[in-house]
Amino acid sequence: MEGDKANGLIEQPLSRLNDSNQRTETIRTSLTPLIAIFAAMCTGLGTGSVLGSSSSAQDKEQRSWVVSTVPIGAIVGSLTIGIIIARFGRKMAMFATSVPSIVGWILVCFYNDVGMVIVGRILLGISIGFVYVVVAIYISEISVKETIGKSGIFFYLMCTTGIVFANAFGHYLAYNIICVFMPIGSVVALIYMPESSTYLVNRYDTEINNRTPIWSRIKQLFELKVFTVIGGLMFFQQMSGINAVIFYTEFIVNSAHGNINIDAVIISIVHVIVTFAASLVVDKCGHRFLLATSIAIMALCQLLLCVYFSLYIPNSMHSLTNWAWSPLAIFCLYIAAYSLGLGPIPWLMVVKLFPADMKVIGVSAAVAFNWLIAFAVVKMFVPIGIGISFLISCIFSVLGFVFILIMVPKSETKGNSRRAEERTMPKEISSTTERGRLNYG
Numbered sequence: 001m002e003g004d005k006a007n008g009l010i011e012q013p014l015s016r017l018n019d020s021n022q023r024t025e026t027i028r029t030s031l032t033p034l035i036a037i038f039a040a041m042c043t044g045l046g047t048g049s050v051l052g053s054s055s056s057a058q059d060k061e062q063r064s065w066v067v068s069t070v071p072i073g074a075i076v077g078s079l080t081i082g083i084i085i086a087r088f089g090r091k092m093a094m095f096a097t098s099v100p101s102i103v104g105w106i107l108v109c110f111y112n113d114v115g116m117v118i119v120g121r122i123l124l125g126i127s128i129g130f131v132y133v134v135v136a137i138y139i140s141e142i143s144v145k146e147t148i149g150k151s152g153i154f155f156y157l158m159c160t161t162g163i164v165f166a167n168a169f170g171h172y173l174a175y176n177i178i179c180v181f182m183p184i185g186s187v188v189a190l191i192y193m194p195e196s197s198t199y200l201v202n203r204y205d206t207e208i209n210n211r212t213p214i215w216s217r218i219k220q221l222f223e224l225k226v227f228t229v230i231g232g233l234m235f236f237q238q239m240s241g242i243n244a245v246i247f248y249t250e251f252i253v254n255s256a257h258g259n260i261n262i263d264a265v266i267i268s269i270v271h272v273i274v275t276f277a278a279s280l281v282v283d284k285c286g287h288r289f290l291l292a293t294s295i296a297i298m299a300l301c302q303l304l305l306c307v308y309f310s311l312y313i314p315n316s317m318h319s320l321t322n323w324a325w326s327p328l329a330i331f332c333l334y335i336a337a338y339s340l341g342l343g344p345i346p347w348l349m350v351v352k353l354f355p356a357d358m359k360v361i362g363v364s365a366a367v368a369f370n371w372l373i374a375f376a377v378v379k380m381f382v383p384i385g386i387g388i389s390f391l392i393s394c395i396f397s398v399l400g401f402v403f404i405l406i407m408v409p410k411s412e413t414k415g416n417s418r419r420a421e422e423r424t425m426p427k428e429i430s431s432t433t434e435r436g437r438l439n440y441g
Helices: 002-052 060-088 090-096 100-108 114-142 144-168 174-189 197-202 216-221 226-240 244-249 250-255 260-281 287-311 326-342 346-351 356-384 384-408 418-424 429-435
Strands: none
Touching: 002 244, 060 090, 060 244, 060 418, 090 100, 090 144, 090 174, 100 114, 100 174, 100 287, 100 326, 114 197, 114 346, 114 356, 144 174, 144 260, 144 384, 216 226, 216 356, 226 346, 226 356, 244 250, 244 326, 250 260, 250 326, 260 326, 287 326, 287 346, 287 384, 326 346, 346 356, 356 384
């Protein structure tokens, strides 16, 4: 009897301890989605604030170099973050994104000359390159396959919201100082986030740890048929001129004699609203349908903007003063079309089409290529003139429309399931995705 009492006295504390641990785990599980949302908000708002920030340089050539430093940094960041992802995991890589972001914002906030601003924006660009790669991989690996689309677009939605804030408050030092603390908030939230199960499973895999030489893997990447699809989408996304429009929104509005303080904010708000709408339909409509519709509308808008800026001669009898409202309306339609398809969908397809064993290097290469084209477009946008820039973008959008109809796999089924998508893919593309089952969450 005394032995039974002793066992009972021991079991009671153990039972209470197990109940306590269970409750703690339940609370942690319940809070994880909220923590993930907070981390995504901090990271996305910070990223969008960088994209929406503009240069104060007055000289056109100087302005083009200051603005294009962000793409330069993003190229460097996207090519280097893969090493951290592969060796230290997705979570540690996300911690790494905060370092250049914090230092970059400090330099931008307290700069004394253009050189300091350039260094700061390069560091912010490196952070963006980090974020674009690691967030895409992390979301694809921790999300259920049915929610990958919505999860990816939520981060994109936070980026567009950051652009709104940058256009509205970017001229105030207080807002830029707040941006310093956004990556810090993300770091705090990430402490409570789980590591990707895909990384935890694969890090002890002999085949993954004993990787083939990097140049051999790059050769394998270029041999994949999916790289042609992804590379094409990234190329035409940037040749549409979207980042030039985002970086130079105030300059373009001012050239059209619009209200800089109001029009830029209106355009970015439309960006947010349509991105939210896209999150509701991305898993219900086919990717090819949304992409083709998006780029077709953008081509029309680019043609209209080309005509407007070519005919609009300030302080001239040929001025289109009575049509001064039209650039804002066209820009809103242009941004809305981009947000519906050509903006978010290529990033979703990056993590869906690359096989698991090539995902890290594939996403890194895709992001680097995207920002390389962005650099060329942003750098040349102002020097060659707004009207000609939109004409060139219009031509490439038409070519992109044809590319999408021919090369992008049709996926009209609801939910966009991997099996249904593979059945409609070209045979070569389907065979490469078959190797990467973990690719779909």
